[in-house]
Structure formats: structure tokens, C-alpha cells
Amino acid sequence: MPKANALEIKNLHKSFKSGFLGKKIKVLKGISLDVKKGEIFGYLGPNGAGKTTTLKCILGLLFPDKGTINIFGYGHLSTQSKQKTGFLPENPYFYDYLTASEFLNFYSKLFHKQKTQNPDALLNLVGLKDNSTTQLRKFSKGMLQRIALAQALLNDPELVLLDEPLGGLDPIGRKEIRDIILDLKQKGKTVFLSSHILQDIEMICDRVAILVNGSLVNQGRLDELVSQEILFTEITVSKIDRRELEKFGKTLTHYGNKSLMQIYDQDKVDEILQFIKEKKGEVHSLIPRTQTLEDIFVGMVKQK
Amino acid sequence: MKIRAVALNTFKEAIRDRILYLLLFFAAVSFILSRLLSLLTVGDKTKIIIDAGLSSLSIFGVLMAILMGTGLVYKEIDKKTVYTLLSKPISRNQFILGKFLGLIITLFIMLLVMTAIFFIIILLHSGTISWKLFVSLGFVFLELCLITSVALLFSCFSTPILSSIFSLSFYLIGHLSWGLETLIKKMSPGITKILTQVAYTLLPDLENFNFKTEVVHNLPIQPEMFLFSFFYGITYTFFILMLAMLVFRKRDFI
Numbered sequence: 001m002p003k004a005n006a007l008e009i010k011n012l013h014k015s016f017k018s019g020f021l022g023k024k025i026k027v028l029k030g031i032s033l034d035v036k037k038g039e040i041f042g043y044l045g046p047n048g049a050g051k052t053t054t055l056k057c058i059l060g061l062l063f064p065d066k067g068t069i070n071i072f073g074y075g076h077l078s079t080q081s082k083q084k085t086g087f088l089p090e091n092p093y094f095y096d097y098l099t100a101s102e103f104l105n106f107y108s109k110l111f112h113k114q115k116t117q118n119p120d121a122l123l124n125l126v127g128l129k130d131n132s133t134t135q136l137r138k139f140s141k142g143m144l145q146r147i148a149l150a151q152a153l154l155n156d157p158e159l160v161l162l163d164e165p166l167g168g169l170d171p172i173g174r175k176e177i178r179d180i181i182l183d184l185k186q187k188g189k190t191v192f193l194s195s196h197i198l199q200d201i202e203m204i205c206d207r208v209a210i211l212v213n214g215s216l217v218n219q220g221r222l223d224e225l226v227s228q229e230i231l232f233t234e235i236t237v238s239k240i241d242r243r244e245l246e247k248f249g250k251t252l253t254h255y256g257n258k259s260l261m262q263i264y265d266q267d268k269v270d271e272i273l274q275f276i277k278e279k280k281g282e283v284h285s286l287i288p289r290t291q292t293l294e295d296i297f298v299g300m301v302k303q304k
Numbered sequence: 305m306k307i308r309a310v311a312l313n314t315f316k317e318a319i320r321d322r323i324l325y326l327l328l329f330f331a332a333v334s335f336i337l338s339r340l341l342s343l344l345t346v347g348d349k350t351k352i353i354i355d356a357g358l359s360s361l362s363i364f365g366v367l368m369a370i371l372m373g374t375g376l377v378y379k380e381i382d383k384k385t386v387y388t389l390l391s392k393p394i395s396r397n398q399f400i401l402g403k404f405l406g407l408i409i410t411l412f413i414m415l416l417v418m419t420a421i422f423f424i425i426i427l428l429h430s431g432t433i434s435w436k437l438f439v440s441l442g443f444v445f446l447e448l449c450l451i452t453s454v455a456l457l458f459s460c461f462s463t464p465i466l467s468s469i470f471s472l473s474f475y476l477i478g479h480l481s482w483g484l485e486t487l488i489k490k491m492s493p494g495i496t497k498i499l500t501q502v503a504y505t506l507l508p509d510l511e512n513f514n515f516k517t518e519v520v521h522n523l524p525i526q527p528e529m530f531l532f533s534f535f536y537g538i539t540y541t542f543f544i545l546m547l548a549m550l551v552f553r554k555r556d557f558i
Binding site for chain 1: 317
């Protein structure tokens with residue numbers, strides 16, 4: 001089925017029973033989305049929005065009340081769809097008595113006749129080459145995240161589902177994982193990435209969907225969602241008395257002889273630059289701030 | 305292949321469990337105690353060693369099956385290892401079968417070790433081992449398979465502590481339900497007799513696996529009794545395993 005989307009979710013509903021009386025709590029309220037082949041799709045939402053529940057439904061760990069899920073045109077519970085999928089859970093935990101190498105070998109046997117990637121090559125890819133004989137109980141949180149990514153890539157999947165893949169990683173680790181995700185896209189793989197770290201999503205995703213309280217409030221291409229209009233300009237100035245600068249905008253901070261100003265009116269930016277030149281002041285930085293995904297996200301969550 | 309992979313991993317996990325070795329140690333101690341007990345007894349000392357030894361073997365085997373079996377699936381869900389495992393192309397039934405077989409392999413090895421110690425003690429005392437002892441041990445193993453499937457079933461939806469209580473209750477009821485059979489014979493026809501008969505049919509009768517009397521007193525083992533017990537064990541285990549698969553197949557992993 002070459003024309004099928006990598007992932008198609010239609011009208012997905014899921015509720016859980018809670019308490020002694022079994023009161024129903026609706027977690028997903030009719031989610032519909034398509035993930036196209038070869039794109040990195042960001043699935044955004046605050047804590048408790050239903051991101052992990054959606055992922056669990058896709059993987060068949062939860063049974064939806066209503067709705068359909070297809071992976072490359074196959075039902076999400078079929079062997080064909082599972083053979084094409086890789087999954088990295090949030091806060092991964094594995095069999096701590098196994099070594100990294102034993103663990104990958106065990107999981108590779110679950111694919112039976114399907115060809116899997118070489119465990120050593122995968123350990124090398126995720127930066128755990130020197131820890132192949134270390135028991136997983138001795139792994140740090142970041143190392144567990146890496147081995148979790150390695151197991152998700154074992155079957156060289158066409159669709160990679162990542163639940164908070166950058167959580168618990170240091171800045172270097174985050175960059176490395178981001179690079180691996182971008183590399184997957186280069187290889188034509190599709191990545192479905194659930195996260196609330198907007199900065200990372202903004203850096204790597206082609207399209208995003210925003211989930212709030214179990215409903216999708218927006219979805220589309222990042223450049224369509226985020227306006228390029230300048231919201232305000234931040235400028236750092238020195239050698240000028242800050243009281244003289246206050247007529248141009250708001251002073252955010254003042255340290256030493258430097259002042260950080262926030263200017264909303266674009267005309268005032270030209271004026272302040274002229275003023276600084278006349279007063280023989282110095283401009284240390286000038287940053288026009290456009291709308292970010294965070295602005296959109298916070299706005300929508302508040303609105304909901 | 306997939307079932308084998310899960311079974312092997314379960315075996316690796318179970319064999320690392322310290323409780324297994326603790327039970328093995330106590331089993332060995334109880335075999336030695338049975339030898340000491342025989343010294344205090346008037347009559348055939350070998351009978352006492354075999355009787356007490358077989359009982360210890362059965363009890364410690366059952367304890368191993370329950371204590372490890374009840375945690376089998378629960379641990380996978382609690383520690384969320386089941387999330388990544390079931391996201392691979394393995395069915396839930398294959399997972400349950402793998403878990404069951406993994407523990408059965410572990411119990412088989414433990415039973416072999418316990419039997420080896422038991423046989424050494426018998427050989428040191430009498431110098432011979434009756435073939436009937438092997439039959440009896442075979443049925444102890446069959447009983448362990450059934451208890452494991454029960455523990456696995458409870459483990460699919462309950463916590464290890466509750467599952468252990470349920471499984472132990474199953475074991476105790478199973479060894480006491482034969483009393484109902486005697487009761488039915490003495491009851492006059494009526495609704496009470498029918499209800500007792502239904503209860504007897506539904507409740508497990510684990511005395512079917514008890515061939516201790518035949519071994520200890522060297523009585524003949526009737527082929528029909530042997531075959532009935534064998535098929536009873538296989539069918540019951542199969543039924544409970546099916547039930548465990550059904551429960552596991554329907555459950556959500558929240």
C-alpha cells in the first residue's frame with residue numbers, strides 16, 4: 001500500500017473508569033490526525049493532555065473505546081504494522097539483570113524471521129559502544145534513554161514513535177538524540193515525537209499537533225502555525241544612563257553599565273539606535289523576537 | 305522462536321531470584337530432617353524418608369511456583385517492561401506462553417536438584433530407588449505446572465500478595481476437596497447432593513496427583529488411575545492457561 005500515510009488516526013476516543021463507582025474519565029475525545037511518510041511529526045501537549053494514552057492506543061497497549069488507527073494502511077494491532085514500528089517509551093525501564101548487548105539480542109529475537117540491525121552497530125549509534133557488557137541496572141537515566149532508543153531502532157522501523165525522547169538527557173545527549181532523529185528523516189523514516197519540550201520540537205519537527213485536555217486544538221506545518229511577525233525587540237545598551245532610555249521602551253534588567261531593553265514599537269527601535277549613536281553609547285545585542293511555538297502553545301492551553 | 309525468547313528471558317530472571325535458593329536450602333534441610341525423623345521411628349525407616357521427602361519436595365516446589373509465578377506478569381506491568389515488549393511483533397498469547405514455559409523450565413531444574421538430594425539420601429539409606437518414585441515425581445511436576453498456570457492467571461490482574469493468597473487457597477482447596485467426594489457418597493439424593501456434586505466438579509482435586517501411598521507402601525499403580533490423573537493435569541493446566549490468555553488479551557496497560 002504505497003500511498004497510505006505512515007499513521008492515520010480517526011476519531012479516537014478513550015476513557016478510563018475511576019474510583020469505587022467506576023466514574024468514567026474521558027482522556028481522548030475524538031482525536032484525528034495523519035502523519036505523512038518521511039516527516040517528523042511533533043505531538044505536543046501539557047502533562048495529562050493524553051499524549052502517552054494516544055501512543056499506547058497506537059501500540060495496542062490500550063484498547064480505544066471508539067476510532068481507528070492505521071499504520072502504513074495496516075490495522076495497528078497487525079503483525080505487519082508492528083514490524084514497521086519502533087517505540088521509545090517515556091522513562092524507560094528494562095530488565096536490569098541483562099547487559100546492554102543481551103537485552104538487544106533478546107529483543108531482536110522477537111522479530112523472528114524479520115531482519116534486524118546489528119546490536120553492536122546500534123550501541124555504537126547511540127553512544128553505548130563501551131557499555132555493551134554492562135548490566136542495565138548500572139545505567140544512568142540518560143544511558144537508559146539511549147538503550148531505549150537503540151531497541152526502538154532494532155527492526156530498522158519505517159515509523160518511529162518517541163515518547164519524550166529527550167527527557168533526562170544532558171545538553172550533549174539531547175543534541176545527539178536530535179541528530180539521530182534528523183538522520184532518521186534523512187533516511188526516509190517517519191518520526192512521531194511526543195513531547196512538551198517545545199524548543200526541541202521547534203528545532204526538528206515538520207508538522208505539529210497540539211493536544212489539550214484530550215482534544216486536538218491545532219495542527220499543521222510549523223511555519224503556518226508560527227507567525228514570522230516581530231513581536232518585540234530586545235536590545236542591550238551600555239554607556240548611557242538608563243533613565244534616558246526609558247522613553248523608548250521597558251528596561252528589563254540593568255547590570256554594571258549595561259541595560260536590557262524591550263521595545264515593542266518598531267519605529268522606536270530606529271529612534272533608539274539613532275539616539276545611541278548620538279550619545280556615543282554601545283549596542284551589545286539586538287534581537288528581534290518573533291512568535292514562538294511556546295507562545296502559540298501557552299495561548300492555546302490558556303484558551304482551552 | 306518468540307515464545308522461546310520470552311521463556312529464556314523469564315528463566316534468566318527467575319534463576320536470579322534469591323527466594324528460589326532459600327527455598328532450595330530449606331528443602332534440602334527438610335530431606336535431612338526426614339532422615340533424622342526415620343531414626344526415631346519404629347518400623348520401615350525408608351518409608352518415612354520417602355513419605356516425608358516427597359511431601360517436602362511437593363510443598364517447596366509449590367512455594368517456588370507460587371512465589372515466582374505470581375510476580376511473573378505483574379512485575380512486567382509494574383516495571384513497564386511490557387510496553388516495549390508488546391510493541392514488538394509478539395502476540396499477548398505468545399507472551400503468556402513464554403512466561404509460563406520460562407517458569408516451568410526453572411521449576412523443572414529446581415525439581416531435578418531437589419530430587420538429586422532426595423535420591424542421595426534414599427540411596428545412602430536403602431541402596432535402591434523404586435521406579436514408582438519416578439511416577440510420583442512426574443505427578444509432582446504436573447501439579448507444579450497446574451499451580452504455575454494458576455499463579456500466572458492471578459498475576460495477570462492482581463498484585464503478587466493477593467495472587468499468592470489466591471494460589472495458595474487453590475492449592476489447599478485442591479488437596480481438601482476429595483472430602484467432598486466421600487461426603488457425596490454418604491448423602492441422600494436431593495438438591496444439596498447436586499450442589500455438592502457441582503462444587504466437587506468445579507473445584508480442583510489435586511489429590512489426583514498424589515501417588516505417595518502407592519510409592520511408600522509399594523502398592524500397584526492402576527493404569528486407568530495413572531492415565532486419568534495425567535489427562536486431568538494436562539486439561540486443567542491448559543484450561544487455566546487459556547483463561548490467563550483471555551484475561552491478559554483483554555486488559556489495558558494504563
